[in-house]
Amino acid sequence: MVERSILRSDTPWGEIYGAHRSALISYAERIAGNRAEAEDVVQDAWLHLRQALDRDKLRDPVPYLYRIVRNLAxxxxxxxxxxxxxxxxxxxxxxxxxxxxxxxPDVVVSAQVELRCVERALASLPERQRIAIEMYRLGDFKLREIAERLNISISLAxxxxxxxxxxxxxxxxxxxLEGDGR
Known part of the structure; x- marks a missing residue:
């Protein structure tokens, strides 16, 4: 947490903070890409400045502060x-x-083998029976429609x-089907 003494306006550092805060945030925002991050960067920069002040005497803290803001951003x-x-x-x-x-791939091959077998089986059926199955299974025709088309009774269809x-x-x-590679 930031010590309030560094931010108070009655301290020289508080005056610097008040005078440069908006500009520092704008500067950090251009680098960081968003305002929330820029505000966090400026806050962290003040903490870094405080640590630097504890260690060294800074003649001109403002450029140092801008450098800290830039680096953090x-x-x-x-x-x-x-x-x-x-x-x-x-x-x-x-x-x-x-x-x-x-x-x-094995499912595809198996389906292809099965399809070839069904095609051969259908081809082996009498024509009327093959047509009835194709109409029913592939054409979604009703038994009544198949019977009419083939001129047979519904029960025979x-x-x-x-x-x-x-x-x-x-x-x-x-x-x-196993081993049937035809």
Whole structure:
């Protein structure tokens, strides 16, 4: 905490403080980049000046005070830069730890193998059954729409789809897919 005697206006140092405080804050603000930091710098500079006065006699404390303000403001600016870089580095490290939403290569290969198997299984089905499954699964058609398009009953459209999907599942069992690089 700052001793009040150094800031009192009835002391020579208090008069210097009163006469130069605004200019010192403006000077520090230009270097530090913000007013709050500049006010802290000027306060710290007065503490440094007090320590210097205890050790030495200063003939002209004002230039010395400006030098202290400059040095403290530069140090504060450098410290803020280091902290900002540290925060940025931590953010990058945090981002690097976030899981990638992309599937792993083995999942991609497995899906490709399964897709080729389903394509072969569909190609092996009778045309009307293949069309019914494609309309239902890929085109989001309703059973009624499939039946109308294929000129069959709704129950037959349902039966074609169920039996066709069962055949696709039978042809593409996971144990049948292993080692299938085609």
């Amino acid at each position: 530069i140090d504060g600016r450098r410290k803020a830069g280091r902290q900002a870089r540290h925060v940025a580095d931590e953010a990058v490290a945090d981002l690097a730890e976030i899981a990638d939403d992309a599937p792993s 349902h039966l074609l789809i169920v039996k066709g999907l069962a055949e696709c599942h039978r042809l593409c069992r996971p144990d049948d």
